[in-house]
Amino acid sequence: MIDWDDAFDNSGYVPEASEIGAAWVAAAEAFRTKQPYAVLDHPYGSGDRERFDLFLPEGLPKGVVVFVHGGYWHMRAKSDWSHFSKGFLNHGWAVAIVGYTLAPTVRISQITQSIAAAVAEVAKTVEGPLRLVGHSAGGHLVSRMMCQGVLSDGLIARVQRVVSVSGVHDLRPLVGTRMNDTLGLTKAEALAESSALLEPADVPVTFWxxxxxxPEFLRQNRLIAEGWGLKGADVSTVYQPAENHFTVINGLVDENSKLVCEVLR
Incomplete structure (x- = not known):
């Protein structure tokens, strides 16, 4: 019998996980203090956390990258991730770091709708093409944006590429975890929110x-890529060597990294 608590226990297998998280917070705060073209806490909904931080490059943006953070839908905040804008800003792209109300205050299905509202508001705020990238739970949420019927046709037409980093795309195993005491997933909601089981929109997506x-995260990556590929979607996969769940997004601070280049490809 599979121990699903163990399967999703990222921090338990990365001894330095708490130190990495603390370093993110410090780096994000230091980054924000040096940004001359930042608009913080732009509202997109009525909730206290329904805000995004917008970082603008010098000059007219080429477009905007929307970043959705992780934390298993119930942890962390947008202010922990500001510095991950750096790589995109250096390419002349604006970056919106999206916050959202966390479980158990809301359900995952409600978070999906919040992110859709955030993408719509970002698109109204910055002209040009959209790129979406998310990590962990954020990886799930950006893949959900690419399921048919979530974003309007007009928004889908502006999305050039999506990169889901370490996403959870089949939520059904979470129903049997201790974490579900917080998430409150029912079997029906887990099924309805599992991107891997839904119909993809016509947008290129990379699963990283x-x-x-x-092993569960490797399985999740393979599951959605194979499933969406069989449905005709334009999908790519990357299994980045020597990176764990917490180090895999470090490339976002480096304009020349493979991850930044993939988002902007």
Missing amino acids: VGADER
Whole structure:
């Protein structure tokens, strides 16, 4: 019998996980203090956390990258991730770091709708093409944006590429975890929110995961890529060598990294 708590226990298998998280917070705060073209806490909904931080490059943006953070839908905040804008800003793209109300205050299905509203508001705020990238739970949420019927046709037409990093795309196993005491997933909601089981929109999507992550995250990456590929979607996969669940997004701070280049490809 599979121990699903163990399968999703990323921090338990990365001893330095708490130190990495603390370093993110410090780096994000330092980054924000040096940004001359930042608009913080732009509202897109009525909730206290329904805000995004917009970082603008010098000059007219080429477009906007929307970043959705992780934390298993119930942890962390947008202010932990500001510095991951750096690589895109250096290419002349604006970056919106999206916050959202966390479980158990809301359900995952409601978070999906919040992110859709955020993408719509970002698109109204910055002209040009859209790129979406998300990590972990954020990887799930950006893949959900690419399921048919979530975003309007007009928004889908502006999305050039989506990169889901270490996403959870089949939520059904979470129903049997201790984490579900917080998430409150029912079997019906887990099924309805599992991107891997839904119909994809016509947008190129890359599913990216660290090769040293938990086997479940490798399975999740393969599952959605194979499923969407069989449905005719334009999908790519990357299993990045020597990276775990927490180090796999470090490339976003480097304009020349493979991850930044993939988002902007």
